[in-house]
Amino acid sequence: MTEFNEHISEPIDQEAMSSEKLSFFDRHAVHPLIYAFLSLVIIFLIYQIGGGVLMLLVTGTAAITSENVLTMRWLTVIGQICFLLLPTLLFARLFSTRLSKVFQFRIPGLQESIFVLIALFSLQRVFEAYIYFQEMIPVPESLQNLLQPLKNLFQELMKILVHADSPMELSAVILVVAVVPSIVEELLFRGLIQKIFERIMSPIVSAILAGTIFGLFHLNPFDLVPLIGLGVFLGMLSYRSQSLWLPISAHFLNNLMAVLASYYGLNDENLLSAVQTTNTSAMLFELVVFAGLFFASFAGYLRITRDVSKQIH
Numbered sequence: 001m002t003e004f005n006e007h008i009s010e011p012i013d014q015e016a017m018s019s020e021k022l023s024f025f026d027r028h029a030v031h032p033l034i035y036a037f038l039s040l041v042i043i044f045l046i047y048q049i050g051g052g053v054l055m056l057l058v059t060g061t062a063a064i065t066s067e068n069v070l071t072m073r074w075l076t077v078i079g080q081i082c083f084l085l086l087p088t089l090l091f092a093r094l095f096s097t098r099l100s101k102v103f104q105f106r107i108p109g110l111q112e113s114i115f116v117l118i119a120l121f122s123l124q125r126v127f128e129a130y131i132y133f134q135e136m137i138p139v140p141e142s143l144q145n146l147l148q149p150l151k152n153l154f155q156e157l158m159k160i161l162v163h164a165d166s167p168m169e170l171s172a173v174i175l176v177v178a179v180v181p182s183i184v185e186e187l188l189f190r191g192l193i194q195k196i197f198e199r200i201m202s203p204i205v206s207a208i209l210a211g212t213i214f215g216l217f218h219l220n221p222f223d224l225v226p227l228i229g230l231g232v233f234l235g236m237l238s239y240r241s242q243s244l245w246l247p248i249s250a251h252f253l254n255n256l257m258a259v260l261a262s263y264y265g266l267n268d269e270n271l272l273s274a275v276q277t278t279n280t281s282a283m284l285f286e287l288v289v290f291a292g293l294f295f296a297s298f299a300g301y302l303r304i305t306r307d308v309s310k311q312i313h
Contacts, residue, residue, distance in 0.1 A: 021097060022097070023093075023094060023095060023096050023097045024094040024095075025094055025095045025096070031200075032196045032197065032199040032200050033200070035095065035196055036193055036196040036197060039091045039192065039193070039196070040193065040213065042087065042091075043083075043084065043087045043088060043091070043188065044217070046083045046084075046087050047079065047080075047083040047087075050079065050082065051075075051076070051079035051083055054075055054078065054079055054082075055072065055075050055079075058071065058075055059071055059072065059075070064157060064160055064161060065160070066160055066163075069160050069161065069163075070172075073161070073172060073173070073176045074172075074176075076176055077175065077176055080180050080181065080184045081180070081184070084184045084185075084188060085183075085184045085187065088184070088187050088188045088191070088192055089187075091192055092187075092191065092192045095192065095196060096195075101195075102191050102192060102195050103187060103191045103244055104242050104243050104244060105243055105244055105245055106241065106242050106243035106245070106308075107243070107245065108245055108246050109304070111304050112241060112246065112301060112305060113246070113249075115297050115300045115301035116237060116246055116249075116250055116297075116301060117253075118293065118297040119233070119294050119297040119298045119301060120233075120250050120253060120254060122290045122291070122293040122294035122297060123229065123230070123233060123290075123294050124254065124257065125286060125290040126287060126290050126291050126294060127225075127226035127229065127230075128286075129283050129284075129286050129287035129290070130225060130226065130287070131223070131226065132283050133283070133287075136280075151222050154220060154222060159262070161173075161176070161177065162177055162258065162259050162263075163262060164259075164262075164263050170259070170263050173259055173263075174256060174259055177255050177258070177259050178252050178255035178256040178259060179252065181251070181255060182248050182249075182251035182252035182255060183248055185214070185251065186234065186238075186244050186247050186251055187244065189211075189213065189214045189217075189231065189234075189235075190210065190234055190235055190237075190238040190244055190247045191238075191244055193213065194206050194207060194210040194235055194239070197209055203239040204236070204239070206235070206239070207232060207236050207238065207239050208232050208235065210231065210235050211229075211230075211232030211233070211234065212231065212232070213231075214227065214228070214231030214234070215227035215228030215229075215230075215231050216228075230254060233250070234247040234250060234251060235247070236298075237250060237301075240301065240302060240305040240308065241305055241308060
């Protein structure tokens with residue numbers, strides 16, 4: 001609390017204060033943790049309730065089926081824009097009178113982008129190996145009977161959502177699953193929430209905490225660790241590059257690869273069977289190799305962005 005009060009009294013925003021009004025956040029000296037918590041809770045409730053009501057009004061159900069999936073996809077886009085993006089922009093405006101301080105868009109260099117691309121690809125393979133070993137963890141039969149139907153529901157829902165039978169439908173799926181979420185969710189988590197946390201925490205801790213909340217926000221316990229890992233990775237990209245372009249691009253590519261994998265049959269039963277019979281030693285070797293490649297490429301990214309983060313902070 002002392003650090004927060006000291007931050008309020010620091011002269012770093014004197015130029016802004018002299019030329020424009022204080023934001024609601026600064027004017028009322030709201031504690032960053034309280035503001036972040038209220039922002040997340042309110043946005044989450046608006047999105048869940050608003051999106052659910054919208055679907056009920058249009059389709060009469062909140063369940064996604066193969067019959068109503070096309071309508072549900074477009075309602076999902078509308079819901080993300082109206083009930084996630086707009087509230088995020090509102091809370092950002094209340095947090096700072098200049099949105100450019102919350103949503104930074106420095107153009108990344110070519111080297112940065114290459115290192116991030118390699119790191120993202122490697123991280124995906126690491127998560128793939130992690131899921132393989134996670135499936136091997138013994139679970140009590142009673143718990144397994146409880147979790148398996150829920151897991152099947154998640155898998156079936158995702159299969160319906162990303163399935164496409166034509167290039168035109170594939171374009172719509174990419175818009176719904178990759179384009180809109182990558183923009184909206186990055187503005188929320190790497191923009192608004194992470195910037196709020198940085199008021200009282202170090203940038204690294206802020207990235208970790210925002211990334212963890214990002215993973216929890218998806219309400220998918222079966223992919224929780226990969227989701228949190230991805231969120232922390234995106235948070236570090238935002239901090240080191242001082243820009244949302246790289247996390248948005250990485251988020252988009254991550255989701256795009258899942259859509260293309262489904263479209264080109266990389267999730268078919270025969271492929272899943274082949275993965276399940278993969279030699280454990282081979283999968284462990286893949287885990288070690290791609291973890292090493294990830295840390296090497298990410299270290300390179302940290303090295304070339306050292307001056308960027310210093311200039312801003």
